Amino acid sequence: MKPPPFEYTAAASVEEALAALTEHGDEAKVISGGQSLVPLLAFRFARPSVLVDINRIRGLDGIELDGDTLTIGALARHRDVELDGALRARCPMIVEAVAQVGHAAIRNRGTVGGSLAHSDPAAEWTALALALDAELDVVGPSGSRVVAAGDFFVTYFTTALAPDELLVRARFRIPNGRSGSTFVELARRHGDFALAGVGALVTLDDDDVVADVRIGLIGVGATAVRASSGEEAVRGRRPTADVLVEAAAAVDADIDPNTDVTMSNPPSGNGSASASPSTNSIRSSSDWARRRARSRSAGT
Numbered sequence: 615m616k617p618p619p620f621e622y623t624a625a626a627s628v629e630e631a632l633a634a635l636t637e638h639g640d641e642a643k644v645i646s647g648g649q650s651l652v653p654l655l656a657f658r659f660a661r662p663s664v665l666v667d668i669n670r671i672r673g674l675d676g677i678e679l680d681g682d683t684l685t686i687g688a689l690a691r692h693r694d695v696e697l698d699g700a701l702r703a704r705c706p707m708i709v710e711a712v713a714q715v716g717h718a719a720i721r722n723r724g725t726v727g728g729s730l731a732h733s734d735p736a737a738e739w740t741a742l743a744l745a746l747d748a749e750l751d752v753v754g755p756s757g758s759r760v761v762a763a764g765d766f767f768v769t770y771f772t773t774a775l776a777p778d779e780l781l782v783r784a785r786f787r788i789p790n791g792r793s794g795s796t797f798v799e800l801a802r803r804h805g806d807f808a809l810a811g812v813g814a815l816v817t818l819d820d821d822d823v824v825a826d827v828r829i830g831l832i833g834v835g836a837t838a839v840r841a842s843s844g845e846e847a848v849r850g851r852r853p854t855a856d857v858l859v860e861a862a863a864a865v866d867a868d869i870d871p872n873t874d875v876t877m878s879n880p881p882s883g884n885g886s887a888s889a890s891p892s893t894n895s896i897r898s899s900s901d902w903a904r905r906r907a908r909s910r911s912a913g914t
Contacts, residue, residue, distance in 0.1 A: 616656070617652075617655035617656055617658065618655075618658055618661050620655075620662055620663055620664060620665050621663060621664045621665070622664075622665050622667065623664065623665070623666055623667065624667040624669075624670055625666055625667065625668050625670065625671060626670050626671065627671060628671060628674075628753060628780065628782065631644070631666055631668050631671065631780055632753065632754065632755055632778065632779075632780060634664065634666045635666060635777060635778045635779070635780065636755050636778045638663065638664045638666075639777045639778065640777050641662060641663040641664055642662055642663070642664040642665070642666055642777070643660065643662035643664070643665055643666070644665075644666050644668055644731070644780065645665050645666065645667050645668070645669075646667075646668050646669060646688065646689055646725040646727060646728045647691070647723040647724040647725040647728050648723065648728075649716065649720050649723055649724040649728070650724075650728060650729070650732045650734065651728075651732075668688075668689065668780070669689065671689065673687070674687040674688050674689040674690075674727070674782055674783065675687045675689040675690050675691070675694075676690065676783075677690050677694060677695060677698060677701070679700055679701060679704065679788065681790075682787055682788055682789065682790055683785055683786070683787065683788070684701070684705070684708075684746075684785065684786040684787075684788050685783060685784070685785050685786075686726050686783065686784050686785075686786070687726075687727070687782070687783050688725060688726065688727025688728070688730075688731075688780075688781050688782050688783055688784070689725050689726075689727060690725060690726045690727075691721065691722060691723065691724065691725060691726075692712050692715050692720075692721035692722075692724045692725070692726065692729075693718065693721040693722045695708065695709065695712050695726065696709055696712045696713050696721060704788060705746075705788050705793075705795055705815070706794075706795055706796060706797075706910065707742070707745075707795030707796055707797045707813045707814070707815055707907075708742055708746075708786075708795075708797075710796055710797040711738040711739070711741070711742055711797035711799075711811075711813055712738065712739075714738060714797070714799045714801070714804075714808070714811075715729070715737075715738055715739075716805050717804075717805045720805075726739060726784065727781045727782070727783075727784070730743060730750065730766070730773075730781060730784060731773060731775060731781050732771060733766075733767050733768070733769075733770070733771050733772055733773045733837065734771060734807075735770060735832065735833065735834075735835060735836055735837050735838060736807050736808045736809075736810075736811070736832050736833045737808075737832065737838070738797065738799070738808070738811060738813075738832065740767055740830075740832060740837065740838035741797075741811060741812075741813050741830030741831060741832045741838040741839075742786065742797075742813060742830060743763035743766070743767075743784065743786070743830075743838075744763050744764060744767075744830045744838050744839070744840040745813050745814075745815065745828040745829060745830030745840060746786040746787050746788065746815075746828060746830075747762075747763065747786070747787045747828075748762075748763040748784050748785060748786045748787075749761070749762055749763070749784070749785045750762075750763065750766050750781055750783075750784050750785075751781070751782050751783045751784070751785070752774075752775060752779050752780065752781055752782070753779065753780050753782055754776060754778050754779035754780070755778055761774055764840065767837040767838060768837070769836040769837060770836050770837075789815065789817045789826055791817055791818075791819075791825075792817060792818040792819070792911050792913070793815060793816065793817040793818075793826075793910075793911050794815070794816055794906070794907045794909065794910025794911030795813070795814060795815035795816070795828075795907050795910065796813070796814060796906040796907050796910065797811065797812070797813040797814075798811065798812050798813075798814075798906075799811035799812075799832075800833075808832055808833050809833055810831070810832065810833035810834060811831065811832040811833060812829065812830070812831055812832075813828075813829070813830040813831075814827070814828065814829050814830075814906075814907040815827065815828040815829075815907055816848075816853065816907040816910075816911045817911060818853075818911045822852055822853075823850060823851065823852055824848050824849050824850060824851055824852070824853055825849075826849070827845045827848050827849050828840075828845065829841035829844045829845050829865070831865070831868065831869060834869040834870065835869060835870045836870075839868055839869060840868075841864075841865045841868040841869075842868060843864045843865065843866075843867040843868050844861050844862065844864045844865040844868060845861075846864070847860050847861035847863075847864040848860075848861040
């Protein structure tokens with residue numbers, strides 16, 4: 615199929631992009647990498663009258679790790695994150711998650727900001743943002759504001775962004791110390807949309823007690839999910855095999871698998887969303903991810 619007719623404007627600055635968004639409101643859509651939007655246009659699931667291209671805006675593609683803060687510009691490409699050696703050593707969960715975003719050709723074009731703003735409940739970046747307490751910098755005609763990841767993702771493909779606002783960067787909190795992390799994903803085959811996924815980060819203190827733990831889930835609800843019950847089940851305890859099994863079971867309280875959808879099976883008016891991955895699969899993935907993160911935090 616072909617997309618419906620639309621006007622095209624290429625913004626050279628944030629100000630130009632905001633002016634176009636303000637002028638056209640709900641009729642405008644921002645395009646950066648286009649890896650999510652272009653297929654929607656082709657199938658006419660999206661019908662904007664104006665596309666605002668932000669690829670020419672300078673200064674929005676940076677990746678900087680400074681102390682405990684990772685700052686990523688909205689136009690940073692997935693592939694650039696994936697190939698960042700310092701980030702791979704510091705927080706493998708991020709690199710492992712990004713490596714599962716489609717295929718290399720998609721990662722070469724797709725952007726971090728585009729994925730976050732698209733808010734696909736099966737998208738890896740949404741879980742990373744929740745698990746790593748991301749703060750998202752948003753600009754609009756009235757100025758800038760910071761939105762916590764937990765407040766940014768509203769429901770299926772819907773965020774807290776107003777029609778005249780633009781996401782410009784995201785800041786992720788990366789723990790120091792004896793931390794280990796990983797990202798595990800279930801898909802029909804490599805490159806497909808995730809059926810479910812788990813990102814886990816574990817930090818141990820000097821007594822091998824869990825000082826901090828982060829768990830982000832995808833494919834288990836209307837948005838990505840921070841598994842707070844699973845985190846509390848292991849925080850402040852030694853991560854023995856029994857404790858990790860208990861924590862994996864506790865994840866059940868954080869998910870609603872009956873409402874799970876993926877991009878390949880979006881919600882429809884006739885309620886024909888696909889059946890969710892089994893709770894047992896999610897529990898097993900959570901258990902495996904935590905074990906691997908614990909092993910890395912302990913240096914084994």
